[in-house]
Amino acid sequence: MTARVVITLKPGLLDAQGKTIQRALDALGFSHITEVRVGKYVEVDVGRGTPASVKRDVERMCKKLLANPVIERCRVEVVR
């Protein structure tokens, strides 16, 4: 089973990269964009477990290491 983890900055924190990309997109004519946020993507392959137990495990990994709860939030999706 594979867990896909998407880590982004919490809402309200200035995402300097996102802002820069948004300005660049705006310069390209995509002026209808309201916000761009940049994050990280982590894939974790897990040998055994049910989708629910894998999700629980990976969410614990997020809290302990993958994300910093002060500044980031995580979304975990289990596939296969």
Added chain:
Amino acid sequence: MKWGVVVFPGSNCDQDCVHVLQDVLRQPTVTLWHQETGLRGCDAVVLPGGFSYGDYLRTGAVARFSPIMQAVARFAKDGGLVLGICNGFQILLESGLLPGAMLRNTGLRFICRSVTLRVERTDTPFTNRYRPGQIVRMPIAHNEGRYTIEPREEPTVRGQAVFRYCDDEGRVTEAANPNGSTDAIAGLTNAAGNVLGLMPHPERAAEAVLGSSDGRLLFESMLEAYAHA
């Protein structure tokens, strides 16, 4: 007073710290490899700057799992003096020994230059040799130095700020804040006051020949605090 400078894979300011402690201040100093499980009887520990573990995942995120960090955490809990400089500050944040977290500089650039700081508190073991409100110069060299704290913790943390970025007249302004740090915080202690993290490099400003010796007072403050403990 015996000093320990921790060396992680990727530390690159460890020898600068050893030089200041050993050659400038004439203190017995050892380097502590990250795999060690004890502090070999050191009376103060320095976590130096650099790029521990290649800054993988987040700055300082992996270093905190080193065996030595368990010893540093115990030492800090028992009131031992712990100084984290630059990457060392980031490691202290990731370890939870200091509140808050680091984000990339607002300008998205690595900044390497001298800055002016205002000494906000002189009642700490790290700043007792400074004058209240003293304006000091030290270099910064970082990409992730935007100090951030959850809004509900900000009022508490503000009182723990020891150094703030300021202009030459000591005014804390947006223009003088190089990286967008909350409250222009450049360095802060834990609630107990025995752990300090700061982004500027006092060890690169400890000899007049290097342009500033303002950082030397920080190490001398620690000596003073230890002597009177």
